[in-house]
Amino acid sequence: MKQRLGLAIVLFCLAPTIFAQQKAKQNAREDNASFMFTESQLNDDDDAAQSVQALVSSNNDVYLSNVGYLFSPMRFRVRGYDSQYNDMYINGVQFNDVETGRFSYGLIGGLNDATRNKEGISPFETNNFTFGAIGGSTNIDLRASQYSAGSKLSLSGCNRSYILRGMYTYSTGLMKNGWAFTGSAGYRWANEGNIEGTFYNAFSYFLAAEKVFNDKHSLSIATWGAPTERGQQGASTEEAYYLANSHYYNPNWGYQNGKKRNARVVNSFEPSAVATWDFKIKEDMKLVTSAGFKYSSYGTSALGWNGNASDPRPDYYKKLPSSIFNVYNDVPTPEQLEQFNEVTDLWKHNKAYRQLDWDLMYFSNQQANALDKETLYYVEERHNDQLAFNFNSVFNHTINDHSSYTAGIAVNTTKGMHFKKMKDLLGGVLYTDIDKFSVRDYGENSSIIQNDLDHPNRRIGEGDKFGYNYNIFVNKQSAWLRYQGKSGSFNYFASGKIGSTQMFREGLMRNGRAPLKSLGSSGTAKFLEGGVKAGLTYFLNGNHSFTLNAGYEDRAPLAYNSFVAPRIKNDFVNDLKTERVYGGDFTYNFNTPVVMGRITGYYTRFQNQVELEAFYNDNESRFTYLSMNGIKKEHWGVEAAATFRLTSNLSLTAIGTWSEAEYMNNPVATRTYESESESNPDRVYAKGMRANGTPLSAYSLSLDYNIKGWFFNLSGNYYDRIYLDFSAYRRLESVLTRDNDGSVDANGNLVGVTVPSQEKLKGGFMLDASIGKYIRLRNGKSISLNLSVNNVLNNTNMRTGGYEQNRDDTYDDGSMRTYMFSKNSKYYYAPAINAFMNIGYRF
Template sequence: MQNKLKLAVIALCYTPLALAQNTHTEQNTAKTMDESAFTFTEAQLGEDDNMSQNVTILNSNTNAYASEVGFRFSPTRFRYRAFNQKFNDVYINGAPMNDMESGQFRYSNIGGLNRFTRNVDFALPFESNHFSMAGMAGSNNYDFRAGSMQAGNYISVAGANRNYTLRGMYTYASGFNKKGWAIAAGITYRWANRGYVEGTFYNSFSYYFGAQKKWDAGHSLSFATWGNPTERSTQGASTDEAYWLANDYQYNPYWGYQNGHRRNSRIVNDFAPSALLTWDWDINDNTKLTTTAFGKYSMYKSTKLNYNGSENPQPDYWRNLPSSYIDVWGSNIGNNQYSYAQYRRSVAWWQASKANRQINWNYLYAANKTAAAQGSDALYFVQAKHNDNLMFNLASTLTKRPEKNKTWNIGFIVGQNIGRHYQTMEDLLGGMSYHNVNSYAVGTYSSMSDEVQYDLNTMSPNRLGRLVYEGDKFGYDYTLRVQKGYLWSNYAVNTGRWHLMIAGKIGGTDMVRRGHMRNGMFANNSFGKSGHARFGESGAKGGITFNAGRGHTFLLGAGFEWRAPEAATAFVSPEMNNDYVLNLKQEHVFSSEFGYQFQNAWLHANLSGYYSRLGHVTEWQNFYFDDINSFSYVSMTGLRKEYYGAELGLKIKVASFLDFNAIGTISEAKNINNANVWYMSSTKATYNEANNGRPEKVLNRGMREAGTPLTAAGLGLGFHQGGWFIDLNANYYDRIYLSYSPSMRYESTLKTTGNVDNDGNYVIPAQAKGHGGWMIDGSIGKTLRLKKGQLSFNLMVTNILNNQTLVTGGYEQSRSDYTVKDDGTINSSRIYKFSKNPKKYYIFGTNGMFQMSYRF
C-alpha cells in the first residue's frame, strides 16, 4: 500500500501527461444530459465576437435554478450572475480549456459535438468536485473518453431557420470489448446558404475520434481528437434609425450585392484542431490518479472592409443617415428648409431599394480601378485579422479517500500559450497596390517620415513603405506568450448532517510580447521582446452545507482569490509597442453565497443570495476618439466591481406526467468607483498626461455589466408521458445594459463640454439600455421504440409570439457630438448625435429547429 502511494506521488509530480479527473477507470461518475437539454444554441456557441461574450453554461442536479438557467435564457446571451465568462472554468478530461490570453472559453470549439459533450460533471461555485477549485461562476468538466460514450449508432437530421438551416450528424461508440478496447467517432455538418439574418451564411464540419484501452491492473489510456472547421459570415449592430429605415430589426450593414450576388464583408474562418491523451490509474479502491496532456492549435481569421483616404463605405455610416441633416433631438441646430429637403431625400433613398442600404461592392471596385489608373493605392480593401494560438497544458490529479466519508484531491496544472496576432491583405478589390504605412498618421507626420512606417525593417528605399499584395502581412504582427502553473487541492468531509468543503490553489503567470514589425512611432520599443510581467496567483474557498432534516438544506460559502491580469488587457497598444499598462496588478476576487433548498416528493425549491466583489480590475478598449482625431488605445485600471443578487428556482410535480417550474433572478453588477484611465493616440504616439499630478479619471462609477439581462424570470410547464414530451416556457428579461463608452465620461471630456451642474459636480451621461420584454418558447417531441433501436422526433421553437423588440446587446458609439479645435476647445456641435444613437442587436423573431434521430 505505501509503495503504491509513493509511486502515485512520483507519477503525479513527474509524469509527462496531464489531468483529467475521474474516480474510476470505468468513467461512470459523469452526469449525463439528454440530447434536447444540450443542443447548443448560437448564443451558447458565442460565435459572433461582435456581440456579447459567451453565456456561462452551468448545471447542477441539486439546484433547480442553476440546472435550468443556462439553456432557458441563452437566446438573450444570459451570463450567470453577469460574471465575465473567464470566471467559468471549463475542462475536458480534467485539462483546462479556457484561453490563456483572454480567460474565455469559446464553446464554438466543441460546436456540433452534442453527442460527445453529454457526459459532464458540473460544480457550482461552492460545490466540491474532483477536477479543480471551482471558479466564481462554477466549473464544468467534460468526459471525452471513448469508453464513456453511449454504445451504438446514432443518426440525426435537422432543419432550422437559425444561423444554420441544415444539420446532419452521425456518431458511433463501441463500448469496451473483451480485450478492453473502446472506440468512438462522429461527424456533424451544419450549413446555410442564408442564415436567419440576410447576408449571412454558415458552413461547418465537426469531427471527433476517440480510442481507449484499459488493463486489468487498473490502468487506462485514452486518446481523443476533435475539431470544428467553420466558415461563416456575421451580423453587424446598427442604430434604431437604421432599423427603422430598413423596416427590419435584423438589418445587417455588413453585406451588399456584387454583380447581383450577395457578399458579406465580415467572414470568419475558425478551426482549432485539438487532441488529448489521458492516463487513469486505479491504484487501489481508495486512491486514483488521473493525468492528461492536451494540445490545441487554433486558427482564427476575421475579415473587415476598410478604406484609405476615402469615405467610409459602411452603408449605415453616420454621414449617410437622414439624422445627419437635421437635428431630430430638439435643439434645431442647423435646421432649415434645405436641410429638411436633404433629410427627406435621404429617407427616400434608404427606403427606395434594399441595395441602397447595403455595401455597394461594384462602386468600390470601380473606385479602385480609377485610383490604380492614376498610380494611387487602393482606396478600399478587405483586411483580415488573425489570431493563431498554440496551446499546451499538462495536469494531474490524485484522489484519495482516507475514510469512507472523506475525499482529498490534489493536483497541478502547467501550460503555455503562444498567440500570434497579425493582419493580412485579404482582397484589394481591384486595386493594384497598397503600401505598409499608417495612412491615418499622414498629416500629423510627413509621408516620408519614419513615424508613418508600420515596419522600418522592411521599408522600401523610396520610403513609401513595403508594397503589400493579397495574402501579405501589414499593419502589425506580434506574439504574446503566456505561461501558467499552479497547484490546487480540495478536501470534503461528510459528518452526519454536515458537509464541509475547503479548496485552495497557488501558482503564477508569466507573460511577454515579441514584436515582429518595427513600428516607426516606437522604433526602439516595438520590435523584439518586451520585458516579462510575472504575477503570483492564489486563492482559497470553503463551503458548509447543513441538512436540517425534513427536506431542508442550508449552504454557506465564501472565497478569495488573487488572479493575474489577462494578457489580452495587459498591454496598452499591443499592435504598436511593448508597453505594459501602468499600475498593472492582480485582480482581487471575493465571492460569497448563502443558499436554502427544500425538497420533498412533489416540490424542489432553491433560494440563493450572493455577493461578490472585484478589486484592481483592468479593462481595455480600442476605438476612434474624436477629441484627439485618432484611434485610441484605452486602459482603465484600479476598477472595483460589485455583483450581488437573489436567485429562485422551483420545480413542482403537479402530476406524475406534468411538471411546473419557475426560475428568476434579480441582480446587480456594476462599477463602484471611478477608474484611472491611460490612453494613447495611434497617430501621434503620445499618452494622455496626468491631471495636476494625478492620473486622469474616467467617471464610470455606476456603469453596469453589459450584454446580459440583470433581471430575468421564467415560468414553464412540462408534459412527459407515453414517449411524448411537451415543454412550454414564458421568459421575461429586463435591465439589459449596453457597453458604455469611456470617452464620453473622461474628466477632460466633461470639462470640455461643460457638463457640470449648479453645484460644480459633473453631470455623467446615463448608460444606454436596451428594451426588455417577454418571450415564449416551446418544444414537442415523440420517441418510438422499434424492434431495433429508437426513433425520435423533436420540434423546438423560440420566440413563438415573434417579439422582435427585445435587445440582446450592443454598445454606445465612442464618437463625440461635437468637433474640436487644435487647442482642444469645442469648434461646433454636430447635427448627428452619437450619444443618442447606440448600436444594438435585437432578438431573432420566431425561429426553431425540427430534428429526427435514430439510435440503434
C-alpha cells in the same frame, strides 16, 4: 424576414428506464441548449459571443440546469459574471484561452453528441477535477469507453444561423480486448441564415480511442476540430433599423455583380487533442493525468480604406438623414430639408443604398490603378491565432466514509500570434504598408508613418502580413488541495490554491510610432496567484438543508488587457496588479415529494480589474487605445428555482433571479493613439455603471407534461434591467471637461459637469414551446422526434444589448451639429420566432 424550417433526424441517447419520457425530454432540451450556445450566439460580433456561459451545470440544481437553455436567446450570464470567470475542462484539462480568459465554443461547434458527457459544478461545489472558478466549471468527458455502443444518425433543420445539420456518431463501446473507439462527423450549412447576408459553412469531426489495460490502468486519446466559415451580423443604430423597417437589418453585406457578399467573415479552425491516463492506485486512490494541445487559427475579415476614400459602411453616421441637421433643435434650410427627404427616401425604398456598395469600391480602385495611385478600398483579415499546451494531474483519496481529499497541479504554456494580412485588394494594385492617420499628421516623408521601419514603404499583395505583427506568450502554473468531510448533520470542505503567471510581448515589426518599444521582447511580467475557499452544509433533515460558502482569490491580470497599445508597442499597463475576487453565497435547499429547488443569496467583489478598449476615434480621426485599471465592481443578488410535481406526468418549474452588477469607483485610465508615441493619463467616471449585455433580472414559468413517450413543454420568460455597454471614452475626465466650464475638486469629483447616464433597455416577454416523442424499437433501437419553437409570439422588439459609439454627445463636424449621442447607440435584438426540428434514429 425569411422563415425556413427544415425536417431533420436526431437521436438522443436514452437509458431504458421507467423514466424514459423524462430522459427524452431532458436530452432534447440539452441538445437545443448546446445548439443555441455554440451556433446561434457565435453568429454575432465577437463582443456578443463573449457573453456565452457554460452549457450546463449540475443536474441536481434546478436553477443552473435550466437557465442556460431557457435564457440563452437573451445571452443570459449567471450572476452577471463575464465568461472569463467560467472554466471549461476537457478530460480534466482546462481549455480556456489564457489571453482572454474565455472558452471558445467554436472549438467544439457541431459536436453535440461527442460532448454530451459532461459534469458541471457551481462556484463552491466539490468535484474531482478543479479548484473551481467563481462562475462555475464544466468538465467534458471524451473517453471512448464512456459512449454507448452503436450508431447514431441525425439530420436537423431550423431557421437560425444555419438551416441544415447532419451528424453521424459511431461507438464500439468497451470491447472484450479492452479497446474502445468512438467517431463522430457533422456538417452545418446555410447559404443564408435567419439574418440576411449571413451564411454558414462548417464541418466537424471527433475521433477517440481508449485502451483499458487492466483494473488499474487505462489510456485515452481524443482529437477533434470544427473548421468553420461564417458571415457575421452587425449591430446598427435605431435610426437605421427604422429606415430599413427591420430590427434585423445587417449593414455587413452588399451586392457585388448582383450577388450578396459579406465583409465580416470569420474563418476559424482549432484542431485539438487530449491524452488521458487513468491510474487506479487502490480502491480508494485514483490519479488522473491529462495533456492537451490546441492550435487555433482565427481570422476575421473587415473593410479597410485609404487616403481620402469615404467610409464605405452604409450606416456610418454621416450617411444617415440625422447627420444633415439636428431635428430637435435646428431649423433646416430648404436645401437641408430637400437633402434630408432625399436620403430618407433612398434608405426606405432603395435596398442597395442601405448596404455596402462593392461595385463602387471596385470601380474606385480601378480609377486609382489608372492614375497609378494607392488602392482606396480593401479587405483585411485580422488574426488572433494561438498555440497552446496544457497539462493537468489530479489525485483523489477517499480516507474513509466521512472524509476525503483531492489535490491537483496544472501547467499551461501559450503562444498567441496576432497579425493582419491582406485578404482582397478589390481589384486594386498598389498598397503600401504605412499608417494613413500618421501620413495626415506628419507627412509622407516622415519615418513615423512606417508600420515596419526595417522594410519601409513595403508594397503589400494579397496574403501578405501588414500593419502589425506580434506574439504574446503566457505561462501559468498552479497547485490546489481540497479536503471534504462529514460530521453528524454537517458536510464541510476547505480548499486552497497557489500559482503563478508570466507573460511578455514579442514584437515582430519595428513600428515608426514607437521605434524603441515595438520590436523584440517587452520583458516579463510575473504574478503570484492564490486563493482559499470553505463551505459548510447543515442538513435539517433529509428534505431541507442550508449551505454557507465563502472564498477569496488573487488572479493574474489577463494578457489581453495588460498592454497599453499591444499592436504597436511593448508597454505594460501602469501599476499592473493581481485581481482580487472575494465573496460567498448562502443557500436554502429543499427536496420533498411535491417540490424541489433552492433559494440563494450571493455577493462577489472584484478589485484591481483591468479593461482595454481599442476603437477608431471619430472625434479625433485616429485609432485609440483606452486602458482602465484599478477597477472595482460588486455583484450581488438572489437566485430562486423550484419544480412542483403536480401529478405523476405534469410538473411546474418556476425560476427567478434579481441581481446587481456595477462599477464601484472611477478607475484611472491611459489613452494612447496609434499615430503618436506618448500616452495620456486620465480618469473614467464609471461609478454606478452596470454590467451590460445580460438581463440582471430574469423570470421563468414552465409547464412540462409527459405521457406514453410524448413530452410537451411551454415556457414563459420575462427579462428586465438590461443595460447598454457604456463608452469609457465619453466618460473620460478630459472629454467631460474639455468643451465646458467643468472642473474637478480635490477629491476627484466633477464640478459643473453631469456624467452621461447608462441606457437601460426595456424589458419584455418571450414564449417558448416544444413537443417530442420517444419511440423504443426492438433490439435496442429507437427513434426520437422533437420540435422546439422559440419566441412563439414573435416579439421582435427585445433588445439583448448593444453599445454606445465612442463619440461625444454633440460635436462639430465642420458644418453642422449631429444628433444627440443616445440616438447613435447600436443595438442587438433577440431572434424572431424560430424553430428547430429533429427526427433521430439510433441503431
